[in-house]
Amino acid sequence: MIQMQRVKPMKLCQLESLHRRLDKSHPKQLPVEKALSSHAAGYRGEQAIDYHLTFVRPSHMIFHGLRLQDSSSYFQIDTLLVTPSFILIIEVKNIAGTLDFDPERFQMVRHLNGVAEGFSDPRLQVTRHYLQLERWLRYQKLPVPPIYRVVAISFPNTIIHAPSSSFGKVIHAAQLPYDIIDLEKKHPAPLMSAADMDNIASRLNRHHRPLNPDILTFFEMEPKDIKNGVICSACGAMPMQWQAGWKCEH
Numbered sequence: 001m002i003q004m005q006r007v008k009p010m011k012l013c014q015l016e017s018l019h020r021r022l023d024k025s026h027p028k029q030l031p032v033e034k035a036l037s038s039h040a041a042g043y044r045g046e047q048a049i050d051y052h053l054t055f056v057r058p059s060h061m062i063f064h065g066l067r068l069q070d071s072s073s074y075f076q077i078d079t080l081l082v083t084p085s086f087i088l089i090i091e092v093k094n095i096a097g098t099l100d101f102d103p104e105r106f107q108m109v110r111h112l113n114g115v116a117e118g119f120s121d122p123r124l125q126v127t128r129h130y131l132q133l134e135r136w137l138r139y140q141k142l143p144v145p146p147i148y149r150v151v152a153i154s155f156p157n158t159i160i161h162a163p164s165s166s167f168g169k170v171i172h173a174a175q176l177p178y179d180i181i182d183l184e185k186k187h188p189a190p191l192m193s194a195a196d197m198d199n200i201a202s203r204l205n206r207h208h209r210p211l212n213p214d215i216l217t218f219f220e221m222e223p224k225d226i227k228n229g230v231i232c233s234a235c236g237a238m239p240m241q242w243q244a245g246w247k248c249e250h
């Protein structure tokens with residue numbers, strides 16, 4: 001059962017709005033465009049795993065976009081699955097091409113159209129979340145069942161070369177339901193009661209702190225950099241004029 005619905009991240013909404021209101025010739029146009037396309041792809045990837053999660057038992061609890069505060073910083077988990085016998089942290093990546101994971105240097109190299117591009121290994125990120133979540137549960141004096149972590153690649157055509165690692169698995173999103181069934185078989189006995197589950201759900205919901213960034217500060221911009229006014233919903237032109245109703249000149 002979905003305990004926390006996926007909502008469009010505030011940063012993505014801000015990027016869309018900024019992109020609409022930035023002059024095409026503005027020097028920040030390119031970095032804004034790049035950030036928008038990467039955040040939009042990330043969000044599409046997260047939405048793409050929803051279908052695969054419809055196959056999990058209704059008694060399992062699903063939290064999308066959960067953001068908690070650790071002792072010093074915040075951490076955000078793409079999708080968290082809480083069951084009576086284990087917890088699974090799912091980090092979603094929507095990346096096309098061929099992905100080579102280097103287990104010694106913790107780098108991920110993406111090959112696409114003859115171009116190699118390096119990323120930090122998402123298994124490091126998901127392992128950090130694992131340590132932070134475990135610490136958070138202990139701090140909250142909540143039960144700590146076995147916690148697993150997985151990186152799910154949501155783009156089905158991506159070719160994954162990932163040697164097994166103690167830092168977690170990298171799988172295609174379509175494999176998620178089967179990995180969850182394997183974990184259910186491995187942990188048949190419930191470690192948490194229905195009351196424990198309710199307690200965890202209400203505590204996670206209560207401590208969720210959605211990110212609300214200041215996008216102008218992020219891009220070192222000022223309010224004067226963006227175009228003001230009402231945007232025409234039909235053609236995108238701005239500003240519209242008020243003449244007993246909003247009128248578009250175009």
Ligand SMILES: [Zn+2]
Pocket residue numbers: 232233234235236237248249250
């Ligand atoms: Zn118009």
